[in-house]
Amino acid sequence: MMWQLLFLLLPVAAFTGWYLGRRGEKLVLPNLKNAIPSDYFLGLTYLINEEPDRAVDVLIKLLEVNGDTAETHLALGALFRQRGEVDRAIRIHQNLIARPNLDKSLRIHVMLELGQDYLKAGVLDRAEKLFLELVSIGGEVKRSLQYLQTIYEQEKEWFKAIQTAEKLQLMTRIPMQSIIAHYYCELAAKELLDNRVDEAQAHLKLAVRTDKxxxxxxxALADLAIQEGEYKSALKQLKLVKSNDPDYIAETIEPIRQCYHHLGQEQLLFDYLWECLEEHPRISVILALSDLIRQREGDRPAIDFVAEQIRHHPSLRGLNRLIHLYLGNTVGDTKDKLELLNNLVTQLLTRKPVYRCVQCGFSGNQLYWQCPSCHQWSTVRAIQGIEGD
Ligand SMILES: [Zn+2]
Structure with a gap:
């Protein structure tokens, strides 16, 4: 409350300073009273009546916009926006921008602030217009392009997002290929919703060409190939994931299993999974291999395999599988105890998230390509370690 009062007095102090500076007079209270605008007393009345919101609005009006006070207005506007009082920030910035004698650099600064106000208020069309104008006049181009990119992502205007990211890349030399590839994937997903497979495929090819x-x-290309029955082509795409980004191996196991199954090449599936295990010993690979071993050789070799693997790579999901395998081969009291343990581990696992954003820590059971919390791309990944993959 104390700081709020101090803050509220700021415009009053500024007004007083402005008044004295303009008149070149010393502070003589009786004379000052006559010159103080009625709004000042109105503001004070609001303060006394504990209506700080109305008081701030009235007192801010007292701050005449000129070269000396514009920075104060800008600081106030930014402060209001940070506090979530976007309407008030917009009013301050609109008031500033309406001044015809504002110099160019200050006008650019105000436009950038007002654009951010609109962005925060969700008035995206107005924000877009301002940032586009800034780019066209060459003011704060980099930041304006970054805001435009955010706007186009929110509006799902993927073509515009691609153009903006390309301009940014050219300007800043910061690689944007992986984000641009996501935009192409978004375009493909949109086409697939309307069943336009060829168009979707074209966008996906551009995605992998932009970011190998x-x-x-x-x-996504593998998924389309599987739907067309082109299993060899799907396998080619799926196997690239292992070298491109092994964090996503778990996502490839089921489609790879499907492809080899349709091709009647179970041995090649077995060999590929062993290769994955040696290079990237993830629990998803261990579980897929244990399924194959069980089908081929029965429960006992599968139990030995899982037990050996989780000794080296401790994992709750591995333990769960081991208990399941034992349950089918146990009777009597031991089986009852195993069932109890099985229930406990299963309950524990259902409460554990599968994916987590490496940027902000958001977690859940769904793989998002853009984090719903921090809006970064490719940051939501399968959790590793004893509770994860
Ligand atoms: Zn995040």
């Missing part, structure tokens, strides 16, 4: 490590593009 684009896992999402590879997975």
């Amino acid at each position: 490590h684009c896992v999402r593009g590879c997975l």
Whole structure:
């Protein structure tokens, strides 16, 4: 409350300073009273009546905009926006921008602030217009392009997002290929919703051409190939994921299993999974291999395999599988105890998230290509370690 009062007095102090500076007079209270605008007393009345919101509005009006006070207005506007009082920030910035004698650099600064106000208020069309104008006049181009990119992502205007990211890349030399590839994948997803497979495929090819490590593009192209019965082509895409970004291996196991199954090449599936295990010993690979071993050789070799693997790579999901395998081969009291343990581990696992954003820590059971919390791309990944993959 104390700081709020101090803050509220700021415009009053500024007004007083302005008044004295303008008149070149010393502070003589009786004379000052006559010159103080009625709004000052109105503001004080609001303060006394504990209506700080109305008081701030009235007192801010007292701050005449000129070269000396414009920075104060800008600081106030930014402060209001940070506090979530976007309407008030917009009013301050609109008031500033309406001044015809504002110099160019200050006008650019105000436009950038007002654009951010509109962005925060969700008035995206007005924000876009301002940032586009800034780019066209060459003011704060980099930041304006970054805000435009955010706007186009929110509006799902993927073509515009691509153009903006390309301009940014050219300007800043910061690589944007992986994000641009996601935009192409988004375009493909949109086409697929309308069943336009060829158009979707074209966008996905552009995605993997833009970013050769684009896992999402590879997975989506493989998915389309599987639907067309082109299993060899799907396998080619899926196997790229292992070298491009092994964090996503788990996403490839089921489609790879499907492809080899349709091709009647179970041995090649077995060999590929062993290769994955040696290079990237993830629990998803261990579980897929244990399924194959069980089908081929029965429960006992599968139990030995899982037990050996989780000794080296401790994992709750591995333990769960081991208990399951034992349950089918146990009777009596031991079986009852195993069932109890099985229930406990299963309950524990259902409460554990599968994916987590490496940027902000958001977690859940769904793989998002853009984090719903921090809006970064490719940061949501399978959790590793004892509770994860
Ligand atoms: Zn995040």
